[in-house]
Amino acid sequence: MESIEVALAEHSYQISIATGNLERLGEHCRALKLGQKVMVVSNPTVFGLYGERAMAALKQANFEVSHCILPEGEQYKTLASIEQIYDLALEHGLERSSTLVALGGGVIGDMTGFAAATWLRGINVVQVPTTLLAMVDSSIGGKTGVNHPKGKNLIGAFHQPRLVVTDPQVLATLPEREFRAGMAEVIKYGIIGDRELFDRLERATSLRQQDIDPELLSTILTSSATAKAIVVSKDEHEQTGLRATLNYGHTIGHAIESATKYVVVNHGEAVAIGMVAAGRIAVALKLWTAAEAQRQDAVIDKANLTLDLPSNIDLDQIVTTLKSDKKVKAGKGVFILPSGIGDTQTIAYEPTSTAVNVVSDPLIKQVLTAMLPIAAT
Amino acid sequence: MESIEVALAEHSYQISIATGNLERLGEHCRALKLGQKVMVVSNPTVFGLYGERAMAALKQANFEVSHCILPEGEQYKTLASIEQIYDLALEHGLERSSTLVALGGGVIGDMTGFAAATWLRGINVVQVPTTLLAMVDSSIGGKTGVNHPKGKNLIGAFHQPRLVVTDPQVLATLPEREFRAGMAEVIKYGIIGDRELFDRLERATSLRQQDIDPELLSTILTSSATAKAIVVSKDEHEQTGLRATLNYGHTIGHAIESATKYVVVNHGEAVAIGMVAAGRIAVALKLWTAAEAQRQDAVIDKANLTLDLPSNIDLDQIVTTLKSDKKVKAGKGVFILPSGIGDTQTIAYEPTSTAVNVVSDPLIKQVLTAMLPIAAT
Numbered sequence: 001m002e003s004i005e006v007a008l009a010e011h012s013y014q015i016s017i018a019t020g021n022l023e024r025l026g027e028h029c030r031a032l033k034l035g036q037k038v039m040v041v042s043n044p045t046v047f048g049l050y051g052e053r054a055m056a057a058l059k060q061a062n063f064e065v066s067h068c069i070l071p072e073g074e075q076y077k078t079l080a081s082i083e084q085i086y087d088l089a090l091e092h093g094l095e096r097s098s099t100l101v102a103l104g105g106g107v108i109g110d111m112t113g114f115a116a117a118t119w120l121r122g123i124n125v126v127q128v129p130t131t132l133l134a135m136v137d138s139s140i141g142g143k144t145g146v147n148h149p150k151g152k153n154l155i156g157a158f159h160q161p162r163l164v165v166t167d168p169q170v171l172a173t174l175p176e177r178e179f180r181a182g183m184a185e186v187i188k189y190g191i192i193g194d195r196e197l198f199d200r201l202e203r204a205t206s207l208r209q210q211d212i213d214p215e216l217l218s219t220i221l222t223s224s225a226t227a228k229a230i231v232v233s234k235d236e237h238e239q240t241g242l243r244a245t246l247n248y249g250h251t252i253g254h255a256i257e258s259a260t261k262y263v264v265v266n267h268g269e270a271v272a273i274g275m276v277a278a279g280r281i282a283v284a285l286k287l288w289t290a291a292e293a294q295r296q297d298a299v300i301d302k303a304n305l306t307l308d309l310p311s312n313i314d315l316d317q318i319v320t321t322l323k324s325d326k327k328v329k330a331g332k333g334v335f336i337l338p339s340g341i342g343d344t345q346t347i348a349y350e351p352t353s354t355a356v357n358v359v360s361d362p363l364i365k366q367v368l369t370a371m372l373p374i375a376a377t
Numbered sequence: 378m379e380s381i382e383v384a385l386a387e388h389s390y391q392i393s394i395a396t397g398n399l400e401r402l403g404e405h406c407r408a409l410k411l412g413q414k415v416m417v418v419s420n421p422t423v424f425g426l427y428g429e430r431a432m433a434a435l436k437q438a439n440f441e442v443s444h445c446i447l448p449e450g451e452q453y454k455t456l457a458s459i460e461q462i463y464d465l466a467l468e469h470g471l472e473r474s475s476t477l478v479a480l481g482g483g484v485i486g487d488m489t490g491f492a493a494a495t496w497l498r499g500i501n502v503v504q505v506p507t508t509l510l511a512m513v514d515s516s517i518g519g520k521t522g523v524n525h526p527k528g529k530n531l532i533g534a535f536h537q538p539r540l541v542v543t544d545p546q547v548l549a550t551l552p553e554r555e556f557r558a559g560m561a562e563v564i565k566y567g568i569i570g571d572r573e574l575f576d577r578l579e580r581a582t583s584l585r586q587q588d589i590d591p592e593l594l595s596t597i598l599t600s601s602a603t604a605k606a607i608v609v610s611k612d613e614h615e616q617t618g619l620r621a622t623l624n625y626g627h628t629i630g631h632a633i634e635s636a637t638k639y640v641v642v643n644h645g646e647a648v649a650i651g652m653v654a655a656g657r658i659a660v661a662l663k664l665w666t667a668a669e670a671q672r673q674d675a676v677i678d679k680a681n682l683t684l685d686l687p688s689n690i691d692l693d694q695i696v697t698t699l700k701s702d703k704k705v706k707a708g709k710g711v712f713i714l715p716s717g718i719g720d721t722q723t724i725a726y727e728p729t730s731t732a733v734n735v736v737s738d739p740l741i742k743q744v745l746t747a748m749l750p751i752a753a754t
Contacts (some may be wrong), residue, residue: 010386090525154461237499
């Protein structure tokens, strides 16, 4: 069993990673002396697979357990779903000492965290991630929230979990495409700060779900969680800029998701393409060697993630979207770009600049044009 | 000008109290180096009276100012109103460095604070209270939120303001009944911890709005804000029990509001009656002298607040409501009771107990029965 600490000023917590951990969920919660009442929040698919085991483990540890099943999918990541959690929290008499358990992927985790942040001005939340993406990224760090009709994650709060309980066994039922999406974030941790993890990924013959053995999976989960925990510990509320390094591949990735209306590629697939693009921008700015960028792309390819942009994508729209990103202020933003495997630099994004040391719209379009799939060029 | 600090680990802030402060709102915000965009949130009545001056002061200090007018009244303290704030925050492009200014009483302050707590995972809020209650209580301390259809303030977050700007001049337009309601909280601070303030109130010939001179008003505002600031500084998130002392008079007060469906008495009036009841319970438990309880009641009376329960109130329902209070856990709660002017003790509430040193339902009913108005007995 691995236990990784997210060290924070007020409320440090553990990320526990172990095969069979789902069965120990009750013990883990009991050890934290959480209040008597626990409500498990999940979606029908995940609850059908793992709900009974999670509830049984909690009851075994003498918790009074209820559940709340929300409809599945990003389109239900709304305030209306949060109100469903509130209604059941009231019905089951949840108190300030009570706990919500998020059993699911990123959508369930974000919503459950936000409901916990805002019910009675804050109750406990325990994250039990069931997707690779949630295990290595979204369950750690306390970002919670829902979408506004006009933008993703605009409504939310920082609310750290009391505990993250990861059981690699549940990945057995994860669809291959979702596994791949999680691998994009894993590769990201390698590039931005963990050379050893990157080397390990590079040495693997394959990074496809069916080919990854338990030992490699364990390394992936532990290294990724550790990488995230370190960044969150040092910059809990995204104030010093360190946490921004986690956005590597995400700036262009978000723009791709938005330009394709979130139906063509999923988040991880978009991040993978975003990393390819960021790598090439770094090479063009002479920050990074073409050889290392090539090594990154090879690892992405090995995880069965595509390196090409979706066909028929509108490059002008990507550039327009980049400029309206919520992190772009007064028309200026930043890009996180690699300067080595395990190293990044923060480079200014000035859309209309002609300076050779900043990211500009013409440079982005030049790089993206070369990434259009053959059939679409 | 008085400036009182709310000293906190992460984000201390000032409460500025001065005649003419509304005109200096822009300067105050500029001194904090807040981002360029500010949105003033208010209701039609308050905005009609003070909106133009507040907006002009902010524009004068070079802020880019927009506004959001919400319907007036506690019945609009809902998530739907928060969504109106979100929509305008998006329309006006509010960023993480942007600020919401709450111009109004407790309802506007609570909602604006909650919207600020949850937009982009937290933006700045500046409180500009325009009622006595908001000036001495709700604008200070970071409690924000809205009502759930089945309970008040069940949805919320702790989110401290960056600044509280109080201008006593705006009280000139406050309805007398609302002024009185604020006086209940002022008297509370005297009883729970500020003997000097209590003495000052006791020496005044009258505590009615039209009779209070600027000097006494200044003392009231400064002493009350200081009392609240000290408690909040020591127990920001209501964890050590100290902040609970602020609930003096509120336990029975809330039950009275609830039993009369929030239409017969307002919050402050209910708190005043709650303090009378708590005082008599303290006397019955031999914690407090009847003479001091009598002095408390005389000050409450001098503020034109009633000492009697509303007629036709159902005492059984009050007792039932007390047991379902969100602070009552596993059937047990606590009462804050005075043991002197400026001193309180925390006494167990055990509904069915016959012990002589706890608050029980029979004792509560005995005290309340004696407080029924003559006509109704």
